[in-house]
Amino acid sequence: MEPSKFSFQNVTDQVMAFATLYGFKILLAIVILIVGLWLVNQLVKMLSTVMNKRQVDRDVQPFLLSLVGAILKVLVLLSVASTLGVETTSFVAIIGAAGLAVGLALQGSLANFAGGVLILTFKPFRVGDLISAQGFTGNVEAIHIFNTILVTLDNRTIILPNGSLSTSPITNISGKGTIRVDMVFAAGNTNDVDEVKASIRHVVDACPYALKNRDHDVLVTKLTELAFHFDVRVWTNSATYWETYYFVHEGIARQFAKDGVKGPEPTVTVMGDFSSVGRVN
Known part of the structure; x- marks a missing residue:
């Protein structure tokens, strides 16, 4: 019985010594773990609130939140390990080496990821x-x-x-809410310029997508041997850019036909020696 008592007493002494030596560290590590994880959850919730206010794409939010949460939790675990006296330098070196290897392998994807974060943050569109x-x-x-x-x-x-x-x-193109639709039309130089401008202006004024509070331009921009070229600039809402573009083009085609506006007439230049034409030998 004596050896048994001795063994039990020995175990008890070792437990007490371990508790005395490491008890406070273990307790502190548990507190750091609990408080750290709670703080991580609170920070992730705050980040989620900020993302919602900034209208970050909801498809992206879960990914970003999980990424941030994972990084913060790793930091908490490293703090716990350091509190327990575990050497963390080797862990940091391993994580760094793994991160470098992954970064080199996925540098294109990481560039796209960084670009996506910039686009979602600064919102160029x-x-x-x-x-x-x-x-x-x-x-x-x-x-x-x-x-x-x-x-x-x-x-x-x-x-x-x-x-x-x-x-x-x-x-x-639609960033400002309104946009100018620039178009170019040509009419034969046998037409009267003022009459052609009046025909174009009639179509622009009738366009239901043209803004009524903006001035629209019908300008002669170029003169050639065959035609007058007109710059037509119509202001509209960004959402109706193409509706305006096609309405004006179709309207001017119909209006030119109605008003008898002629298009540029092509000329044919014939080159050659005709001195022997009609000669009878």
Whole structure:
């Protein structure tokens, strides 16, 4: 019985010594873990509220929130490990090396990710805007974290990577709410200029999409041997850009026919030696 008592006493002493030496650290680590995770949840909720106020794309919010939450939780776990006396330098080195390897392997995707964050933050365009970028013109259907979806006027879907999109020129055609539709028309130089301008002006004034509070221009811009060229500039809402464009073109074609406005008449130049034509040998 004596050895048993000795063994039990020995275990008890070791437990007490361990508790004395590490008890406070363990308790502090538990407190850091609980409080840290609670703070992470609160910060993620605050970030979600800020994103909603800034109208960040709802498809992107879960990804960003989970990413931020994961990073903060890793920091909390590292703090807990450091409190317990675990050497964290090796863990940080491993995480850094892994991050570098992943970054090199996915540098294109990371560039697109960064571009998506910039677009969603600074909003050079929004969903529904008519833009011209990367040689394409269309309405923005969706802004994802890695790419932006455009639908062109002929209903083609164009997927643009956010990396190049965020660093290249973008023309936001509908950004200001109103836009000027610039068109060019030609009429034969045998017509009276004032009569042609009156015909064009009649169509512009009748256009239901033309803004009534803006001045629209009908200007002679070029004279050639065959024609007068007219710049026609009509202000309209961004959403009715193409309706205005097609209405004016069709209206002017009909009005020119009604008013007898003639188009440029082509000429034919015949070259050659006709000295022997009609000669009888």
